[in-house]
Amino acid sequence: MGQKITIEPVTRVEGHGKVTIHLDDKGNVKQTRLHIVEFRGFERFVQGRPYWEAPVLVQRLCGICPVSHHLAAAKALDVIVGAGTGDGLTPTGEKMRRLMHYGQVFQSHALHFFHLASPDLLFGIDGDPLIRNVIGVALKHKDLAVQGVMMRKFGQEIIKATAGKKIHGTGAIPGGINKNLSIEERDSFLKGADPMNADKMVEWAQAAVDFFKGYHKANKALIDGFATFPSSHLSLVRKDGAMDLYHGVLRAIDTNGKKILDDVDYQDYLDYIDEEVRPWSYMKFPYLYNIGPEEGWYRVGPLARCNTADFIPSPLAQKELEIFKAYTNGKPNNMSMHMHWARLIETLHSAEMMRELLNDPDLQKDDLVVKGTKVKRGVGLIEAPRGTLFHHYEINDQDQIEMANLIVSTTNNNEPMNRAVNSVAVEYMTGQKEITEGMMNAVEVAIRAYDPCLSCATHALGQMPLEITLYDANNNLIDKKRS
Amino acid sequence: MSTLVNFKIDGVDCLAEAGIYLVEAAAENGIYIPTLCNIQGVKPRGACRICTVMVNGRPMTACTTPVTMGMEIQNDTPEINDIRKAIIEVLFVEGNHFCPSCEKSGCCELQALAYRFRVMVPRFPFLFPRREVDASNPKIIKDHNRCILCKRCIRAIKTEDGKNIFAYKKRGIELEIIIDPELGGKITDELAQKSVDICPVGALLPREKAYQVPIGRRKYDIEPIGIEDEKK
Numbered sequence: 262m263g264q265k266i267t268i269e270p271v272t273r274v275e276g277h278g279k280v281t282i283h284l285d286d287k288g289n290v291k292q293t294r295l296h297i298v299e300f301r302g303f304e305r306f307v308q309g310r311p312y313w314e315a316p317v318l319v320q321r322l323c324g325i326c327p328v329s330h331h332l333a334a335a336k337a338l339d340v341i342v343g344a345g346t347g348d349g350l351t352p353t354g355e356k357m358r359r360l361m362h363y364g365q366v367f368q369s370h371a372l373h374f375f376h377l378a379s380p381d382l383l384f385g386i387d388g389d390p391l392i393r394n395v396i397g398v399a400l401k402h403k404d405l406a407v408q409g410v411m412m413r414k415f416g417q418e419i420i421k422a423t424a425g426k427k428i429h430g431t432g433a434i435p436g437g438i439n440k441n442l443s444i445e446e447r448d449s450f451l452k453g454a455d456p457m458n459a460d461k462m463v464e465w466a467q468a469a470v471d472f473f474k475g476y477h478k479a480n481k482a483l484i485d486g487f488a489t490f491p492s493s494h495l496s497l498v499r500k501d502g503a504m505d506l507y508h509g510v511l512r513a514i515d516t517n518g519k520k521i522l523d524d525v526d527y528q529d530y531l532d533y534i535d536e537e538v539r540p541w542s543y544m545k546f547p548y549l550y551n552i553g554p555e556e557g558w559y560r561v562g563p564l565a566r567c568n569t570a571d572f573i574p575s576p577l578a579q580k581e582l583e584i585f586k587a588y589t590n591g592k593p594n595n596m597s598m599h600m601h602w603a604r605l606i607e608t609l610h611s612a613e614m615m616r617e618l619l620n621d622p623d624l625q626k627d628d629l630v631v632k633g634t635k636v637k638r639g640v641g642l643i644e645a646p647r648g649t650l651f652h653h654y655e656i657n658d659q660d661q662i663e664m665a666n667l668i669v670s671t672t673n674n675n676e677p678m679n680r681a682v683n684s685v686a687v688e689y690m691t692g693q694k695e696i697t698e699g700m701m702n703a704v705e706v707a708i709r710a711y712d713p714c715l716s717c718a719t720h721a722l723g724q725m726p727l728e729i730t731l732y733d734a735n736n737n738l739i740d741k742k743r744s
Numbered sequence: 745m746s747t748l749v750n751f752k753i754d755g756v757d758c759l760a761e762a763g764i765y766l767v768e769a770a771a772e773n774g775i776y777i778p779t780l781c782n783i784q785g786v787k788p789r790g791a792c793r794i795c796t797v798m799v800n801g802r803p804m805t806a807c808t809t810p811v812t813m814g815m816e817i818q819n820d821t822p823e824i825n826d827i828r829k830a831i832i833e834v835l836f837v838e839g840n841h842f843c844p845s846c847e848k849s850g851c852c853e854l855q856a857l858a859y860r861f862r863v864m865v866p867r868f869p870f871l872f873p874r875r876e877v878d879a880s881n882p883k884i885i886k887d888h889n890r891c892i893l894c895k896r897c898i899r900a901i902k903t904e905d906g907k908n909i910f911a912y913k914k915r916g917i918e919l920e921i922i923i924d925p926e927l928g929g930k931i932t933d934e935l936a937q938k939s940v941d942i943c944p945v946g947a948l949l950p951r952e953k954a955y956q957v958p959i960g961r962r963k964y965d966i967e968p969i970g971i972e973d974e975k976k
Contacts, residue, residue: 309877311885313954318845425959429844440958659879
């Protein structure tokens with residue numbers, strides 16, 4: 262008797278989605294889908310607005326990493342106002358934006374690892390759901406919980422100092438930034454009372470990487486085997502192949518590490534990337550145009566970035582990247598749970614970069630904005646915490662936005678998340694007639710590894726309690742559970 | 745030589761030059777009466793009614809009522825403040841005021857008044873009118889979503905020979921501000937900036953100059969509306 266299992270909504274991710282799993286008569290998984298059931302429509306309602314509103318308006322897509330949208334939009338508008346593509350700004354303009362971005366990656370990664378993902382690692386995928394949450398972490402692992410909260414706070418304060426507010430600021434404007442960093446602000450981060458200073462953040466970020474490596478050593482089967490499947494990987498890298506979360510060229514590698522896209526100017530992204538629409542989800546499915554939708558899908562985010570980058574331009578994170586790459590003998594790492602490892606390496610990199618930038622006197626200079634000859638089209642890409650984020654705007658003669666296309670990080674990860682969910686469903690649910698809470702959570706753990714922001718991905722804000730329903734082949738409800 | 749008159753606001757003895765409007769007379773005595781359509785130096789209209797006070801028991805607009813000897817004025821009372829709050833709420837629901845992305849946020853008088861009168865959820869239903877952005881003028885962008893029809897721009901912005909650059913168009917709920925295509929097309933930078941500055945909301949915007957003042961340094965970030973008068 263065939264069955265259909267529905268998981269709705271999924272918890273400890275941002276946004277609202279559901280999972281359906283179809284089992285055949287023998288209890289084998291026939292089809293698995295992650296559905297995104299919310300729709301926002303930012304691409305449509307920015308039409309007609311003056312273009313300079315985009316960075317402030319579009320960042321309202323998200324409350325977790327609005328800075329990514331803010332900066333991607335600002336980068337697209339840099340092109341429109343003739344300030345070049347990422348490297349044409351004044352040193353103060355670019356470095357203030359970079360500081361804002363590293364602050365945001367740092368706080369978002371800390372939020373994900375400590376608040377959303379760590380309960381699964383600390384208490385087990387099938388641990389007691391009453392303690393398998395952030396409150397449980399706070400009660401049982403107080404030091405870790407405090408670190409998570411304080412790291413997030415530090416990142417948020419950096420955002421406030423650069424963007425004006427911790428959430429939804431206005432710092433980045435077309436062609437630059439609207440403020441520099443005062444000496445007082447700088448010193449509050451460099452010489453702040455313990456633990457709120459840059460040195461402590463680097464120390465804690467290193468400790469988080471070490472914690473994961475220790476956990477990995479003790480739980481190899483889970484970390485290496487859970488939701489593992491081959492895929493391509495895509496990200497921005499700096500021209501010289503370094504990891505660069507703010508600016509670079511597009512690079513994609515296949516599952517063997519062969520470069521299938523390299524040194525691509527993202528202004529031409531439409532020549533290389535297309536999006537497929539499927540009727541059962543509001544989220545599109547991007548793929549590499551020349552390979553096609555079947556095989557051209559790719560992963561983005563921390564795992565992809567650690568795979569595509571040749572090196573990381575900060576010493577402690579580079580050391581950790583070498584260990585990360587050595588684990589797969591230099592081949593692309595396709596283990597979904599290693600996403601957490603990669604994310605923590607990036608957290609360390611962000612902490613190092615924040616410290617370096619805070620010591621840079623360019624941040625106190627007053628040359629904030631550049632402008633040149635205006636054009637009608639601009640594309641801005643950035644490596645958001647969850648992966649590569651595309652913003653593309655076209656304006657009319659009267660400075661109004663005529664067209665906007667946003668390919669959000671989570672959208673890029675749509676197919677991989679579906680694959681991950683399928684992989685876990687096959688492993689955990691094949692032949693099962695009763696749904697256990699652990700099974701439900703295993704599916705969520707696979708999704709959670711990608712730190713998806715489903716709200717952004719459909720251009721919605723919501724909570725994601727999980728509901729699973731089990732249907733027989735005739736669509737009769739035979740079991741239903743809610744987390 | 746001017747004559748001074750005695751009057752009372754909320755029972756407080758006040759002194760001001762006879763004939764000046766109540767709004768100014770109150771300010772001179774360190775008392776704030778909120779205004780929205782009123783602008784210094786331009787003949788008042790009493791259009792928005794935010795400045796409504798009770799004068800000897802009758803509702804009057806403080807921006808158009810001259811002060812006289814012995815006036816008894818109620819200003820800061822729960823009843824009057826609720827009327828003012830209701831007016832602010834009406835203005836919000838009648839347009840499309842999305843403060844989060846508005847360039848004027850932090851410098852907007854309507855927003856500042858909403859904070860002062862603690863507007864949380866309007867008591868009236870939102871109308872969500874369908875309005876357009878008019879970006880045809882080379883220097884000023886006109887966003888009808890935010891216009892509260894205070895008429896400040898019509899009254900204060902004139903050419904050197906006294907001609908109006910702004911005017912009303914249409915009637916009733918469709919009433920809107922227009923810019924004279926010929927005069928507006930030749931508007932000076934100075935006058936364009938004055939138009940933007942004089943607009944109490946974000947209905948008139950300068951082209952390509954948005955968000956240049958960081959959050960924290962905007963007018964009402966530094967000092968909430970009304971404090972300036974109350975400090976006198």
